[in-house]
Amino acid sequence: MKMNGAQILMKALKDEGVETIFGYPGGAVIDIYDELVKTDIRHVLVRHEQAAVHAADGYARAKGRVGVSLVTSGPGATNTVTGIASAYMDSIPLVVITGQVPKTLIGNDAFQEVDIVGITRPCTKHNYLVQSAESLAGIIKEAFHIARSGRPGPVLVDIPKDVVKAVIDYKAPGKVKMRTYNPTYNPNRRQLQKVIKLVEEAERPVIFAGGGIILSEASKALTEFSRKAQIPVTGSLMGLGGFPGSDPLWLGMLGMHGTYRANMSTSACDLLIGIGVRFDDRVTGRTDAFAAQSKIVHIDIDPTSIRKNIPVTIPVVGDCKNSLDMLNEMLGDADLGDLFERRKPWFDQIDEWKRAGRLDYEQKEIIKPQFVVEKLYEMTEGKAIITTEVGQNQMWAAQYYHFDRPGHFITSGGLGCMGFGLPAAIGAQMACPDKLVVDIAGDGSIQMNIQEMATAVQCCLPVKVVILNNGYLGMVRQWQELFYDKRYACTCMEHAPDFVKLAEAYGGVGLRATKPEEVETVLKQGLFNHNDRPVIMDFAVDKEECVYPMVPAGAPITEMLLV
């Protein structure tokens, strides 16, 4: 059948089951858009291409599917780079399609030409410049395969305009066969037997679970393993929700703003089982002091994560879920005796740490940001999908919203990218129209992609934005307070828009609370009264509140500043 490149692209996307695209048109993709509107694929017209990628990211995480963005060449393409880098750091499966100038013009500094394949090489899992319409369908198929398999990640496909226009005899692509790419899903059984042995012997074991648990849908298997083997669980920021936050075996988050008990137990354990983590510096602090007395098991599908930052006793390359399923099956046969009894001293010690270092704050006459998040948690019964911006707001969200389910905490973990939360919330709301989606935001970050309010209004998306408005680039101010003698260099947002009026100007709803007693009312109104448009809730919070505990960068994680 005769088809042009744009039609082939649409067919390829449909074949991959794509239902939603986040994008922004331009000259190089005008033909693609011309075809796109003839399909039943929903297109979300964002207001900035960075947001198209963050939205696809939020969509991918909430839906457990590959997120798709479509943008034009040149500035459209360069605007996606931050979004791609964030998705790359967090291993989120995306396919980003960029238009390119016609092949004949490539290399000529043509209008809106940019070497986006070159630019994104280090921040994509893989990328392609499509050379012919004949290869297009196969490349799209491969791109989706690469994005979602193994350790997921963003894949960029750059399509020159002449390829889009070319009319050819369409041939359906065959199965994806790549001799150079073959992720290891099934772990080595012998390695796992060694893990079981260590589990049996351990007196003070800890599991450290990361984003890999969520990506491989291993939450149930993890919970089963932890309960069977009686091992408490801590998590990275990316791992929140991978293990129920209300479970007695949950230790809270690990690392720079981790809980006292998580940091203490990880430092005192004799067996640490890292699953789907990469031992980022925000987690380990000073690496030579990290879990220094402990044997370390590291299970991950990406071999490069293993032994990159810390030495490992038993490396296991494999999918988190497959590995945990196998471990559970093997535990079934093992004689564990009365593990709980034997590890009682360890659990007692953890309880003691729990009492000694609770997350805490005092709500007096000024609204405390933690109070807002805690109320939000109560009023949504912990069931909302929470996206975040970056900074203190993100950490308070992580600490005070106790995530029980995977796919409900959507944050830019690795890149720590301000401006992520609102577009990600839009993506998540597109993925889950019936869920409550809340962006926990800072007054600084929200201004980085505030224009997406218009997108939400246009698409009738009832996303909620909770601004913890401290008038500062709070997290940076906190560092300045603690480590730079309170020299607040350029972190005070002396001028900010009136967020209530701004919300209204966009066609959304704006609400404000300035006193603690207003918090509940505003949340109630904002969360439950409007289901056809976005709401901004502006909370005037304590300006100089800090996130505690805090481990200074590069210090051992036991050296926590507590309030």
Next chain:
Amino acid sequence: MQEEKHVLSILVDNQPGVLSRISGLFSGRGYNIESLCVAETTETGVSRITIVTQANTPLVEQIKKQLNKLINVLKVFELTGSPYVQREMALIKVSAKPESRAEILRIVDIFRCKVVDVSLDHYTIEVTGDDGKMNAILKMMAPHGIKEIARTGMIALFREPK
């Protein structure tokens, strides 16, 4: 930990941009490239890249894993540690005054290299060998005045087929 020289032999899908992916990996992650050679193999679409790098043991393990992670990389071998043959090649343009011409030819003979171009005031010498030999001949030629030099990086293969 001690940094040592490691020779990596990498088979890659011969796609546009592959070399850039590899060199970008090295520069982006702060790995060192002492030398790099690329050429096609007998198998269509497959090229061999030989990279010599300085790294300690854990780092070279990480480098190999990172290389393997690149979608276009077929296979990564480390030659260091097993028997392998290695060669480099250089073209050396050395000034050849009447009084030193005989001496230069004698050195060429001893090192079993070849004169591939000659003029009134210079010879261009082709030499192949390991880096020991390269450095030795360069040292011998230096007093005569090396005008220009073009040198390849190392290429290498296991002695046993792999």
